[in-house]
Amino acid sequence: MEEYFTALEKYNFWKGYVPEIGFLREDYTDRIINYTDNKLVKVLVGQRRTGKSYILRQIAHKLIMRGVNPRNIFYINKEFTDFDFIVNYKNLETLLTLFKERLKPEGKVWLFIDEIQNIAGWEHFVNSHSQDFVDNYEIFISGSNSKMLSGELASLLSGRYVCFEIFPFSFTEYKSLMQKEATKQSYIDYMESGALPELFVLPNEETRRNYVSTIKDTVLLRDIIQRHSIKDPKLLEDVFVYLVNNASNFTTIANIVNYFKSHGRKTTYDTLSNYLSYIEDTFLIHRAERYDIRGKDTILGNCKYYINDLSFKNYLYSGFGYGTGHKLENLIYLELRRAGYEVYVGTLRNKEVDFVAKKGDSLLYLQCAYLLADERTLQREYAPLLAIPDNQFKMLVSLDDVALPSNGGISHVQAWRLAEVLKSFDKM
Numbered sequence: 001m002e003e004y005f006t007a008l009e010k011y012n013f014w015k016g017y018v019p020e021i022g023f024l025r026e027d028y029t030d031r032i033i034n035y036t037d038n039k040l041v042k043v044l045v046g047q048r049r050t051g052k053s054y055i056l057r058q059i060a061h062k063l064i065m066r067g068v069n070p071r072n073i074f075y076i077n078k079e080f081t082d083f084d085f086i087v088n089y090k091n092l093e094t095l096l097t098l099f100k101e102r103l104k105p106e107g108k109v110w111l112f113i114d115e116i117q118n119i120a121g122w123e124h125f126v127n128s129h130s131q132d133f134v135d136n137y138e139i140f141i142s143g144s145n146s147k148m149l150s151g152e153l154a155s156l157l158s159g160r161y162v163c164f165e166i167f168p169f170s171f172t173e174y175k176s177l178m179q180k181e182a183t184k185q186s187y188i189d190y191m192e193s194g195a196l197p198e199l200f201v202l203p204n205e206e207t208r209r210n211y212v213s214t215i216k217d218t219v220l221l222r223d224i225i226q227r228h229s230i231k232d233p234k235l236l237e238d239v240f241v242y243l244v245n246n247a248s249n250f251t252t253i254a255n256i257v258n259y260f261k262s263h264g265r266k267t268t269y270d271t272l273s274n275y276l277s278y279i280e281d282t283f284l285i286h287r288a289e290r291y292d293i294r295g296k297d298t299i300l301g302n303c304k305y306y307i308n309d310l311s312f313k314n315y316l317y318s319g320f321g322y323g324t325g326h327k328l329e330n331l332i333y334l335e336l337r338r339a340g341y342e343v344y345v346g347t348l349r350n351k352e353v354d355f356v357a358k359k360g361d362s363l364l365y366l367q368c369a370y371l372l373a374d375e376r377t378l379q380r381e382y383a384p385l386l387a388i389p390d391n392q393f394k395m396l397v398s399l400d401d402v403a404l405p406s407n408g409g410i411s412h413v414q415a416w417r418l419a420e421v422l423k424s425f426d427k428m
Contacts, residue, residue, distance in 0.1 A: 008099060012074070013060060014070050020054075022054040027172075028164065032044075032059055036138065041139045044141070044142040044163075047308050047309070049198060050308075052144075053077055053115075056140055059140060071104075072108060072109055073110045076114065078114060078118040087120060088119060109137050110140070117148045126139060126157075130157065130160060145281050146282075165283075167195075168194070168334075170338055175190075177200060184399060191331060199311060209316070212315045212316055216312060220237055230275075235265065239276065240285075242259065244312050248326040251304070252301055253272050257272050283308050285305050285307060286308065291346050294348060298344065299347065303345070328397075332366065335422070336355060338419075339422040341358060341364065354366060365392060365394045366397060371399060372396075386407075393425065396411070398415065399415050
C-alpha cells in the first residue's frame with residue numbers, strides 16, 4: 001500500500017510542489033470555478049490531448065491560491081501508469097481512505113479524477129461521494145467519451161452535475177501563446193497548423209505529424225476498437241479519413257456506404273452508422289444537423305461533419321485537398337461551440353444558411369465565405385441571410401482585409417475578430 005501512496009503524493013500539491021499546469025486557459029477555469037462550493041459534480045469532457053488534465057490541475061492550483069489547504073486536494077490521472085493498480089471504484093475508494101488516514105484533511109475534500117472512464121464502476125464512487133452529507137466532498141472528473149454521462153450516471157445524478165466540453169486552443173489562446181496580434185495572417189497560420197496544446201512545444205513538422213498520428217491511433221484503438229470490439233479496424237480508420245476529407249460538406253450515411261461500396265469495400269448501413277457514432281463519441285468529429293428556419297425544427301438525414309482539430313487534415317491528409325473556405329467554416333463551427341452555442345446548418349426554402357447558432361433564448365444566423373471578391377459573390381452570400389424574416393442577429397464572416405458596412409442589418413465580421421464579437425453578444 002505504501003507504493004500506492006507514493007504515487008498519489010508524486011502528483012499532488014501537498015508539500016508545496018506544483019505539478020505542471022501549462023498555459024493558463026482562464027476562459028475554462030474561471031467558468032468552472034464559478035460553479036464551485038456546491039454539490040454539483042463538475043464534468044470535463046473532450047477529445048484526448050485537448051488539455052483537460054492541465055485544466056483540472058489549474059483549477060486545483062487556483063483553489064490553493066484562494067486559500068484551500070493543498071492537503072485537502074486529492075488528484076489522480078488514470079492515464080498515468082502509476083495508477084494502473086486502480087482497476088475499479090473499490091480500488092479508488094481504498095486509495096481515498098488511505099489519503100484521509102495519512103493527511104487527515106480538515107473540512108471539505110476536493111476530488112480531481114482524470115480520465116475516470118478507465119475505472120470500472122466509477123459511477124458508484126461519484127454518486128456516493130457527491131451526495132455524502134457526513135463527509136464533505138466536491139468532485140471534478142474528466143473523460144474522453146461523450147457517452148460517459150449517459151445511462152446509469154445520468155440516472156444516478158439526475159441533474160446534479162454540470163458539463164464542460166474542452167476544445168483545442170481557440171484563436172484567442174493561440175495568439176496569446178504565440179505572442180501574435182489578431183491579423184489575417186496570424187489567423188491563416190492558425191488555420192494551417194492545428195490547435196492541440198502539445199503541438200506548440202514540438203520542434204518541427206515531422207514530430208508534429210507523428211504526434212497527431214499517434215493521437216489518432218490511440219483514440220481509434222483504445223477508445224473505439226478495444227471498447228467496442230471492432231471487427232474491421234481498417235474500415236473504421238477509413239471512415240475517419242473520409243470524414244476528415246469531407247468536413248464541411250453535406251453527407252448522409254447512405255452516401256458513405258455507397259462511397260465504400262464503389263471502392264469495392266463490403267459494408268452495411270448499420271455498421272457505418274455505428275462507426276460514425278463511435279468516432280463522434282470520442283469528440284474527433286462533430287455532427288451538425290440541418291435546421292428548418294421557417295419550421296424551427298431539425299431535419300434528420302443530411303448533415304455536416306466538422307473535425308475537432310484541423311491538425312488531422314493539415315498533418316495527416318493534406319494531399320486530399322479542399323479549399324480554405326472549408327477550413328474557415330470548420331473553425332467558425334468550433335468557435336461557435338466554444339462560445340456555448342448549439343450549432344445547426346440552416347435551410348430556408350431553397351437556400352442554405354451555413355450556421356444557425358442557439359444559446360438560451362438568443363439565435364444567431366451566420367454565413368461564412370473565404371473572400372467577398374466581387375458583387376456577384378456578395379449577393380450570393382448575403383441572399384440567404386436577407387431572406388430570413390426575423391430580427392435575430394445575422395452576420396457574414398470572411399477573410400477579407402477590409403470590413404464592409406452593415407447590409408440590411410447584417411454585420412460583416414473578419415474571421416479573426418469573431419470571438420470578440422461573440423463575447424459582445426453575451427454582454428447585450
